[in-house]
Amino acid sequence: MRVTFEDLGRSFEAEPGGTLLDLAEREGVPMEAACGGFAGCNTCRVRLIAGALGPEDEAEAPFLDAPGQRLACQARIVADAVVRLDPGS
Ligand code: FES
Numbered sequence: 884m885r886v887t888f889e890d891l892g893r894s895f896e897a898e899p900g901g902t903l904l905d906l907a908e909r910e911g912v913p914m915e916a917a918c919g920g921f922a923g924c925n926t927c928r929v930r931l932i933a934g935a936l937g938p939e940d941e942a943e944a945p946f947l948d949a950p951g952q953r954l955a956c957q958a959r960i961v962a963d964a965v966v967r968l969d970p971g972s
Contacts, residue, residue: 884899884960886903886964886965886966888966889967899962903955903960903964907927914929922942922957925971927954928968928971929967930952930953930966930967936958939957943957953966
């Protein structure tokens with residue numbers, strides 16, 4: 884599967900099942916994760932532009948306020964996807 888960070892112009896091969904945050908950390912994508920990946924900070928937020936991610940976790944809901952937004956620490960790779968960084972405060 885291929886995950887593209889559109890705003891960075893970077894694209895990576897990824898195994899299914901891992902999170903976007905795992906991929907970002909492995910590939911050196913500049914993504915903050917202030918809470919350490921526990922759906923508590925909103926700094927890892929992305930927006931899905933195309934493709935698909937795994938089902939939304941209910942822990943994400945308080946941080947999402949626009950269509951396509953997801954927390955990278957909770958969003959699992961299940962298919963090709965194109966995302967943009969969209970960190971909240
Ligand atoms: S790393 Fe904190 S919400 Fe994802």
